[in-house]
Amino acid sequence: MEKNDYSGFGQYNISDKLQLILPKTHIIIEKKENRFSYYRKNSEDQELRKSVPGKKDALQIELAPVLPLNLPSKKTNDLMFLRLKESIFIEKNSTVDILLQFPIEIGVFVLNNDNTRDFFDCFTCEPMHSRFALYGTPENGNLCMYGKVAQLEESEKPEPYVFAKIKATISNQLKEGVSIGKLVFPVGHHEMYYLENTSDAHIDDVAATVKKESSGKIIEIRHVDLSKKDKKWNLSLRLKPKSIKEAYIMSRGFD
Amino acid sequence: MTFEFLDTQIMEPGITVGRILITALIVSVGVIVARFARMIFQKRFAPNIPKDTAKNLDKLIYYGIIVIFLLAATASQGIDLGGLIVAGGFLGIVIGFASQSVVSNLISGLFLMIEKPVRQGDNVELPDSGVSGTLIDINTFSSRIQQFDGTVVRIPNEKVFTSNIRTFALSEIRRSDVTVGIAYKEDIKKAIAVMKDAIEKNVTYSLMEPGPTFWVTELADSSVNIWVRVWHPRDDLAEVMPILLAVIKDALDKEGIEIPFPQRVVWKGGSNE
Numbered sequence: 001m002e003k004n005d006y007s008g009f010g011q012y013n014i015s016d017k018l019q020l021i022l023p024k025t026h027i028i029i030e031k032k033e034n035r036f037s038y039y040r041k042n043s044e045d046q047e048l049r050k051s052v053p054g055k056k057d058a059l060q061i062e063l064a065p066v067l068p069l070n071l072p073s074k075k076t077n078d079l080m081f082l083r084l085k086e087s088i089f090i091e092k093n094s095t096v097d098i099l100l101q102f103p104i105e106i107g108v109f110v111l112n113n114d115n116t117r118d119f120f121d122c123f124t125c126e127p128m129h130s131r132f133a134l135y136g137t138p139e140n141g142n143l144c145m146y147g148k149v150a151q152l153e154e155s156e157k158p159e160p161y162v163f164a165k166i167k168a169t170i171s172n173q174l175k176e177g178v179s180i181g182k183l184v185f186p187v188g189h190h191e192m193y194y195l196e197n198t199s200d201a202h203i204d205d206v207a208a209t210v211k212k213e214s215s216g217k218i219i220e221i222r223h224v225d226l227s228k229k230d231k232k233w234n235l236s237l238r239l240k241p242k243s244i245k246e247a248y249i250m251s252r253g254f255d
Numbered sequence: 256m257t258f259e260f261l262d263t264q265i266m267e268p269g270i271t272v273g274r275i276l277i278t279a280l281i282v283s284v285g286v287i288v289a290r291f292a293r294m295i296f297q298k299r300f301a302p303n304i305p306k307d308t309a310k311n312l313d314k315l316i317y318y319g320i321i322v323i324f325l326l327a328a329t330a331s332q333g334i335d336l337g338g339l340i341v342a343g344g345f346l347g348i349v350i351g352f353a354s355q356s357v358v359s360n361l362i363s364g365l366f367l368m369i370e371k372p373v374r375q376g377d378n379v380e381l382p383d384s385g386v387s388g389t390l391i392d393i394n395t396f397s398s399r400i401q402q403f404d405g406t407v408v409r410i411p412n413e414k415v416f417t418s419n420i421r422t423f424a425l426s427e428i429r430r431s432d433v434t435v436g437i438a439y440k441e442d443i444k445k446a447i448a449v450m451k452d453a454i455e456k457n458v459t460y461s462l463m464e465p466g467p468t469f470w471v472t473e474l475a476d477s478s479v480n481i482w483v484r485v486w487h488p489r490d491d492l493a494e495v496m497p498i499l500l501a502v503i504k505d506a507l508d509k510e511g512i513e514i515p516f517p518q519r520v521v522w523k524g525g526s527n528e
Contacts, residue, residue, distance in 0.1 A: 072459045075488055083464065128456065132488060133464040134428055143427040143488055146463045 006160055008197035009065065010234075011111065015058045022106065022161050023125040029059065038108075040123060050121065052110065060111035061120065064236040065104040065164055065192050065201040068145055070122050071130040078188030078243055081133040081144035086151060087181040087255070090172040090210065098170065099154065100183075101163035102203050103129040103147035104192070109237055117237050125161040135184045136252040144184060160199030164192065167205040167227060174217065178210050181255045185221040188243030193226060193233035202226060202233065210254075219250040274332040281331070285324025289317045307375040310392065311368050356413065360396040363416035367393050373422050378490060380421040384410060387421075403493070423489040428462060430486050431496055435503055436478025438513035443471060443479060446512050453506030454485060460494040462486040477517045 007020040014036065020027040024043030029036055035053040052059060069078055082100065090096055108121040124130050133146035152158060158165055172178055183206070190204040205224040210217065223245055226233070263272050296316055301309040329335075373379050373390050379400065380387035388402035398415045400408045423429045437446045447469045454467045461467060465486050473480040483503065487495045507514055 072494075073491075075490075081464070127459075130459060131455075131463045132460065133462055134486065138426055138428055138430070138465070138486065141427065148463075 006199060007063065008199060009063050009194040009201070010196040011060060011062045013058055013060050018061075020063065023159075024127075025106075025123060025125050025161075027108075029061065031059075038121070040121065042123065042125075042127070044127060048121070048123075062109040062111060062117060062237075064107050064109065064234070065161075065194050066107040066122060066236055066239055067187055067190065067192055067203075068103045068105045068124070068129060068147065069187070070105055070239060071124050074240075076132065076143050076145050078186045079135065079142055079144040079248075080185060080187045081135055081146045082183045083133070083146065083148045084151070084181055084183070085148060087179045088151070088170070089177055089179050090170055091177045092172060092175050095169065095171040098168050099152040099156075100166050100168055101147075101149040101152060101158045102166040103145075103149070103162070104164045104201055104203075105130075106161060107237065107239065119237070119239055122239065126159075129162070135182075135250070141252070142184075157200070164201035164203050166203045168208055169205065169224070170208045170210065172210045174210055174212060178217065179255055180208075180210070180219070183208065183219070183221065183254070184250050185223075185248045186243065186246075188240075189223045189245045191226070191238075192236040194236060195232055196234060201236075202228070213251075215251050217254075219254050220247050221250065222247045270332075270334055274334065278328040278332050278334060281328035282321065282325050285321050285328070288324070289320035292320055293317045305374065307368075307371065307393070310375065356411070357396065360412040363412035364393060364395055364398075367398070367412055367416055372420055374424065377422050377424040379424075381410070381415065381418045382421060383418045384408075384414065386410065427489060428486050429489040429492070430484055431492060431499065432482060432484050433496075433500055433503070434472065434480050434482055435500070435507075436475065436480045436514060437507070438515045439479060441479070441512050443481070445510070446507065447481065449506050449510045449512065450481075450483060450503050453502050454483075454499070457502045458485065458487075458495055458499060460487045460491040462488075476519075477515045 006022055012018055012020075014029050014031065016031050018027075018029045020029075026041045028039045030039075035051050036055050036059045038048075038050040038052065040048045067078075068080070069076060082102070084100070088096075088098065103126070105122055105124050107119065109117040110120045111117055129147055131146045133144050134141040135144050136142055149163070152165060168183065170180065185206055185208075187203070192201060192203050194201045204226045207222045207224045209220045209222075211220065212218075264270065293313055293316055296313060297309075301313065304312070367373075375390055375392055377390050378388070379390050381400075386400055386402065386408050388400045388408070391399040391401050391407065393412065393415075397409045397411050400410060402408060435450065437443070450469065451467055454461050455463065462485075467486075468484045470482040470484070471479060472482045483499070485495060485499060504514065
């Protein structure tokens with residue numbers, strides 16, 4: 001399957017049958033007598049069947065990227081651990097902007113008559129992204145969702161339905177250069193955006209500051225609203241309420 | 256008069272049936288107030304505080320209000336509990352001897368609530384009792400642990416308090432270990448790489464960092480034994496252990512790496528040898 005043949009994010013009106021083709025994933029929504037049936041199959045041949053009874057004429061759904069916090073189960077306090085495939089060297093007293101891949105999950109929402117949306121299904125097109133990691137030591141570390149990500153060029157598109165883009169602005173306030181091999185931060189306050197009929201997805205930015213404290217070198221990471229946000233970007237529905245915006249201190253190393 | 260019986264004196268002078276009824280009425284009101292206060296606490300405040308603290312506060316509020324009403328009722332009706340205390344003192348000694356274990360369980364329960372070596376919902380293991388499961392609650396005299404097979408074990412608080420308690424509650428992750436033997440002729444590095452790849456791909460709950468580790472622990476009779484250590488979220492033992500060995504065996508089989516079974520060469524002794 002060519003990347004261009006994949007179905008796009010956005011809303012679909014189903015009166016008879018709809019097939020959605022995504023990487024390693026196949027979805028069929030079909031009208032039966034008094035219901036709509038939903039069938040999903042992934043690359044590991046795992047199948048899911050659901051039914052929406054009571055819808056006689058048409059069913060409206062929305063396919064949208066969501067934060068990767070739900071699979072295989074929700075248990076990480078919204079923390080995301082991004083392991084960089086290539087570590088980044090930041091010179092002393094400098095600031096750099098980088099674009100990174102950011103793993104996503106795909107949400108399917110049912111649109112109601114009053115224009116509200118209800119969560120219906122959530123899956124990943126890359127099962128290797130539904131993994132956990134620990135930031136810190138086993139005694140006092142924090143459990144995080146894990147993603148191994150690469151740096152992107154400005155014009156480069158991330159793998160469709162697998163990654164979104166995230167911009168990180170990293171300032172090094174130290175009097176020496178540092179190498180950063182991982183970024184850990186909470187994403188509970190982040191919003192996810194997508195472009196209709198494409199697989200483009202973007203998440204809010206982060207600003208990271210490398211500095212020295214009594215405990216040693218730390219990175220303070222803060223949430224920043226998406227800088228390139230315009231009307232074309234649609235806001236994805238959240239699967240859980242937005243958490244409080246607060247900075248996260250990476251005090252247990254970042255190499 | 257119909258209500259003359261209310262002035263009937265019972266026990267010591269001044270304590271009438273009427274006063275006792277009024278006392279009972281005030282205590283009943285106290286029970287209603289306590290239930291109401293408990294309901295408000297459970298709806299408004301309990302969801303925002305830890306489960307076990309909420310449960311302890313709930314009991315404190317309920318019984319505290321009832322005791323306050325009881326004391327207020329007896330004081331307002333001029334009922335002197337001093338006599339009862341003296342009488343109860345002797346009775347207490349008798350009951351105390353007879354109910355040492357009950358009191359011990361009660362005190363242990365209080366200490367468990369104050370010290371909190373374990374909390375409700377924690378997965379715990381009492382090696383001395385051979386019990387492991389999820390702590391459901393700590394009651395006045397006993398604690399209840401729901402074992403992983405669904406059965407519930409009631410253990411006297413004294414036993415819980417004086418036992419070694421093994422719990423994973425302080426850490427967000429835990430480790431599971433298995434031992435795998437490969438044949439002497441096999442390449443250890445290759446076997447480890449195959450196992451690592453298979454675990455990362457197929458054991459969803461195994462942590463990517465810290466990833467699985469492999470220790471060659473023994474050059475045994477029939478195999479080279481490798482200790483496989485996998486970290487995973489602390490409550491997901493059941494997602495990892497049932498499949499871990501199967502995943503490893505499948506991967507080794509696919510790569511043609513032999514897992515030997517014990518073999519012994521027996522020499523039949525001859526008379527000329």
